[in-house]
Amino acid sequence: MFQGEYTNNMDDKGRINIPAPFRDVLQKSYAEPIVIIARDPQNPCLRVYPQQEWKRLLAKVGARPSNDRIVQAFKRTVISSAQEYSPDKQGRVLIPQNLRDYAGVGKSTVFAGSLDTFEIWDANAWDTQLASSLALLQNQDLDF
Amino acid sequence: MFQGEYTNNMDDKGRINIPAPFRDVLQKSYAEPIVIIARDPQNPCLRVYPQQEWKRLLAKVGARPSNDRIVQAFKRTVISSAQEYSPDKQGRVLIPQNLRDYAGVGKSTVFAGSLDTFEIWDANAWDTQLASSLALLQNQDLDF
DNA sequence: ATAAATTACCCACAATTACCCACTATGCGC
DNA sequence: GCGCATAGTGGGTAATTGTGGGTAATTTAT
Secondary structure (H helix, E strand, O other): OEOOEEEEEOOOOOEEEOOHHHHHHHHHHHOOOOEEEEEOOOOOOEEEEEHHHHHHHHHHHHHOOOOOHHHHHHHHHOHHHOEEEOOOOOOEEEOOHHHHHHHOOOOEEEEEEEEOEEEEEEHHHHHHHHHHHHHHHHOOOOOO | OEOOEEEEEOOOOOEEEOOHHHHHHHHHHHOOOOEEEEEOOOOOOEEEEEHHHHHHHHHHHHHOOOOOHHHHHHHHHHHOOOEEEOOOOOOEEEOOHHHHHHHOOOOEEEEEEEEOEEEEEEHHHHHHHHHHHHHHHOOOOOOO
């Protein structure tokens, strides 16, 4: 389970270090360092999947009629952008330019755990998102 | 059951000592010193869960539709911030910077029992919160 | 085919964190 | 009041994690 929030810097070459706790989860729960990075269709961030979770997603999409407009849009935005990456010896991955642009990631980036997957945000975008999420929850009657 | 209010100091490295009575509860009722620390979405404080209680919360969240806006906001604020910690030999945990910022904790911090969980407050924030909680109760017709 | 650019791989340093030990303060029993 | 036990605090050291950068390999363009 990916949990926790970590801030790491992208270097000049476009590489970012996957936080060690996340690498541990990949190693222990999935026995593979390989991840799939794709656009998140509903937020200006990237979503990172362990191979297994990605396959599960593909299976779900495959179960839907392929002429469905939503499915088509999903394929175009998410699946087309997805690529496999294996981290280098230091645990870093190179984020390609198109994905960097999509999420607007600058130097300071935030990794946010989201259980089966985790997200990569530009630090500023994360802050504003966090503020609005908190505002939304403020007057809610949460039963958990 | 976590009860009572204790004041402890955070040291320069960002570590705070979990009060001994709380450590006892963790040991006796949960048989595990490990805790999960996360943002409290509705108050400027951190909430500390024994592993079991955290799992219970995750189960509740998982039972809700994941496209629910509230659920999403909850994941971003609470789950993404959550981290597991096992106290060091002296019973201390290191609070990461982002959580320290969120709760605005300075040197003097308050631990407040909250039955299944407990809270960590900045001492000043705790005082003001306490005052307004008391004010709220002032003219209530309490049947307990 | 050659040159330029990009990417992968490796090494080294810096910063942070985990772990351990020692000291101080406080409460409790005698 | 004195000593003992427990709780809380401070700090040093070693290991881990994060960051920067060089060089070789690969790809792309000319």
